[in-house]
Amino acid sequence: AQKVTQAQTEISVVEKEDVTLDCVYETRDTTYYLFWYKQPPSGELVFLIRRNSFDEQNEISGRYSWNFQKSTSSFNFTITASQVVDSAVYFCALRESNFGNEKLTFGTGTRLTIIP
Amino acid sequence: NAGVTQTPKFQVLKTGQSMTLQCAQDMNHNSMYWYRQDPGMGLRLIYYSASEGTTDKGEVPNGYNVSRLNKREFSLRLESAAPSQTSVYFCASNIEEVDTGELFFGEGSRLTVL
Numbered sequence: 001a002q003k004v005t006q007a008q009t010e011i012s013v014v015e016k017e018d019v020t021l022d023c024v025y026e027t028r029d030t031t032y033y034l035f036w037y038k039q040p041p042s043g044e045l046v047f048l049i050r051r052n053s054f055d056e057q058n059e060i061s062g063r064y065s066w067n068f069q070k071s072t073s074s075f076n077f078t079i080t081a082s083q084v085v086d087s088a089v090y091f092c093a094l095r096e097s098n099f100g101n102e103k104l105t106f107g108t109g110t111r112l113t114i115i116p
Numbered sequence: 117n118a119g120v121t122q123t124p125k126f127q128v129l130k131t132g133q134s135m136t137l138q139c140a141q142d143m144n145h146n147s148m149y150w151y152r153q154d155p156g157m158g159l160r161l162i163y164y165s166a167s168e169g170t171t172d173k174g175e176v177p178n179g180y181n182v183s184r185l186n187k188r189e190f191s192l193r194l195e196s197a198a199p200s201q202t203s204v205y206f207c208a209s210n211i212e213e214v215d216t217g218e219l220f221f222g223e224g225s226r227l228t229v230l
Contacts, residue, residue: 006158043204045159
């Protein structure tokens with residue numbers, strides 16, 4: 001069965017510091033997809049990134065970067081020069097490759113607080 | 117640009133009452149999902165519908181029923197609400213391409229069962 005572990009329940013950093021959110025996953029599939037979602041205080045869930053298991057290239061989008069390492073089953077998320085607007089709960093999620101069965105398994109989330 | 121719309125956004129029930137959460141999407145997605153979010157538990161899948169006319173149980177289906185009324189609408193019913201069903205409920209739909217898997221979420225429905 002697939003599983004996603006986000007061991008960091010809460011993190012607080014001072015604005016402009018860098019912060020890394022950890023995500024470790026378990027799956028028996030060789031083809032799978034990993035996601036990060038952001039849930040700001042307003043409550044909606046916002047898609048940030050998708051990565052498939054064949055692509056281990058790191059990705060950078062502005063201040064956000066993601067490090068995917070199959071060898072350690074990790075998909076970590078780093079925010080550089082954090083800002084108050086980054087305060088949110090961040091969820092890592094996993095989807096296995098079953099065609100027509102696109103349900104996601106979510107981690108328990110990491111609450112990130114950026115202190116001004 | 118409605119996306120996924122859920123109603124109601126807030127509801128308070130007494131134990132034993134019934135209610136239905138409504139969800140509609142206007143993106144012509146085949147798949148729709150109901151998740152619940154509880155503190156420290158993340159999002160857990162209740163039921164999903166891979167296509168119109170089909171529904172399947174997720175991780176925590178007990179105490180719930182669903183109906184995929186048509187391609188747009190997927191409702192979640194609590195027949196006899198219990199305090200353990202106090203939660204925030206999210207409806208989601210899936211973009212068409214298989215290899216993306218991105219879910220589009222509604223704004224959530226906060227349910228309190230007294």
